[in-house]
Amino acid sequence: MKNDFPNHNTPLPGEERLVHAALEEHARLGSNRNDDALIDRILLETVNKQSVTEVVAARSAAPWKSLLIGVSSAAAVLALGFLLLESFQVRDVETPQKEVHFVVQILEDSPVDANASSPPAPTVAARPNRDRIEPTFAKVDAVVRPISTGNDYFAETQFGKSLSQLPSQAQHHGFLISASKVVQTGRETRFDGDVVITHDTWKIKAAGASVPIAGKVEEVPNVQSPSLTAFDVVVNQLSPRRTVHAKTLNFDAVTGNLILTGVQSISSPEGKMTKFQASDRLTLTKTSYEIESLPMERYASPPLLTPGKN
Amino acid sequence: MPRTSIIDPTDPEELDPKNPEDFTELVKLHHRDLLVYARALSHDSTTAADLVQDAFVVAFDKVKTFDVTRDFATWMRGIIRNKWREWLRKNQKYELTDDLLAQIDADIASWQNQRLNDSNSIFDSLDQGLKRLPDTLRDAVIAFYYEGRNGDEIAEHLDIEPAAVRKRLQRARSILKQFLDQRIDSTNSAEQES
Numbered sequence: 001m002k003n004d005f006p007n008h009n010t011p012l013p014g015e016e017r018l019v020h021a022a023l024e025e026h027a028r029l030g031s032n033r034n035d036d037a038l039i040d041r042i043l044l045e046t047v048n049k050q051s052v053t054e055v056v057a058a059r060s061a062a063p064w065k066s067l068l069i070g071v072s073s074a075a076a077v078l079a080l081g082f083l084l085l086e087s088f089q090v091r092d093v094e095t096p097q098k099e100v101h102f103v104v105q106i107l108e109d110s111p112v113d114a115n116a117s118s119p120p121a122p123t124v125a126a127r128p129n130r131d132r133i134e135p136t137f138a139k140v141d142a143v144v145r146p147i148s149t150g151n152d153y154f155a156e157t158q159f160g161k162s163l164s165q166l167p168s169q170a171q172h173h174g175f176l177i178s179a180s181k182v183v184q185t186g187r188e189t190r191f192d193g194d195v196v197i198t199h200d201t202w203k204i205k206a207a208g209a210s211v212p213i214a215g216k217v218e219e220v221p222n223v224q225s226p227s228l229t230a231f232d233v234v235v236n237q238l239s240p241r242r243t244v245h246a247k248t249l250n251f252d253a254v255t256g257n258l259i260l261t262g263v264q265s266i267s268s269p270e271g272k273m274t275k276f277q278a279s280d281r282l283t284l285t286k287t288s289y290e291i292e293s294l295p296m297e298r299y300a301s302p303p304l305l306t307p308g309k310n
Numbered sequence: 311m312p313r314t315s316i317i318d319p320t321d322p323e324e325l326d327p328k329n330p331e332d333f334t335e336l337v338k339l340h341h342r343d344l345l346v347y348a349r350a351l352s353h354d355s356t357t358a359a360d361l362v363q364d365a366f367v368v369a370f371d372k373v374k375t376f377d378v379t380r381d382f383a384t385w386m387r388g389i390i391r392n393k394w395r396e397w398l399r400k401n402q403k404y405e406l407t408d409d410l411l412a413q414i415d416a417d418i419a420s421w422q423n424q425r426l427n428d429s430n431s432i433f434d435s436l437d438q439g440l441k442r443l444p445d446t447l448r449d450a451v452i453a454f455y456y457e458g459r460n461g462d463e464i465a466e467h468l469d470i471e472p473a474a475v476r477k478r479l480q481r482a483r484s485i486l487k488q489f490l491d492q493r494i495d496s497t498n499s500a501e502q503e504s
Binding site for chain 1: 330333337341342345347349350355358359362363366367370406409410414417418431432433451455456457458480483486487
């Protein structure tokens, strides 16, 4: 929080304002990075909007053509109908119609047996959700290529053709990982002890972490599994400033979000939250966070009690 | 770490904003400088991003009226200024004097021109300036801007009074400004000699 320093109420002198703004921007994105989110928004409103409008305009021409054809066809059918009707009228005069007889039968009331047992009432009650919420990951038309080289770990996500409307067809996420001990086991690299994971948005301290090994993991379409996991984590985010303590962390390479479970606390400029259920799940994005809790156990209706059976 | 680099076109002055591909390149080339400019005017990061986005949308809509003999960055700064004035009217924020506005505009224009001359962005120059700051000032800058600490936290961290923190930040900004101005002067001199 920069509450008692340069702000709206105490603007800086002119010669410092630009340097102040440049320092804030430099701290946010460094020297050589683009603000991809802003660029995407601008292009969607400008260059890409034009192409969308063209497509819509091309498509919107089709209904007018269809309407014109439809009206012409209807007119032709009506004209044909009139011609046929005239020919039928001529035939009506020549051939008399046959008589048709209807019989209406009224049924008597059938007796009702008052002693007969009624069918059992439905006994299916709402099944409460007793299951623990587990992290779920976006299943989309995408391929994630995990690459780990030494302490660098990259996850490149390439979206498929069905998501071609997205402004960017690829995402790149990079992590720099340091730890006291690094072990390669089968298909993954495991980091143990004083693990520090640095990402563009987050700095994560963890007791342990693991990532897939380069070349060991195939390019998996429709990815559903996390590409980085860690436990006993402290996640720090600079802008907006947040700190999260949690038991487990999973990085979803498709959405680019952190999914945390066993959350102990989250601190943000709005305050600190500490009362979490063990099953709560927190999704941390670059700009926001979302907490998903286990629903309360509620019955849609009380279980049916049948006398003599309970 | 994979990073999207700001494009480095061979001659950005040849980019024609009327061409959609060139317009895209111009967005990538100028958006961060313009963010700094909009931040300096509005003192708010979210507002700055909105101003830059709105300005590019206006520029695209009116691109046919753009005079190709003019500088695109200057045109964009003019649109951002107008957008910022609209925002000021709606939000009743503080006003900048015309002199101050002209000074900010001149400074950012110099920085943008410098990048065209030696391919160094304002942020590259800031990197170098930060390295040359005295440790006491640099510690305060890092804590405030890069670690997001507030005045009291920095004072406790550096074991000094909050007023001293404020003074150090002010001094650091002043030195950085001088450093950036000197770099622009030296670049201009070198260009004239060549």
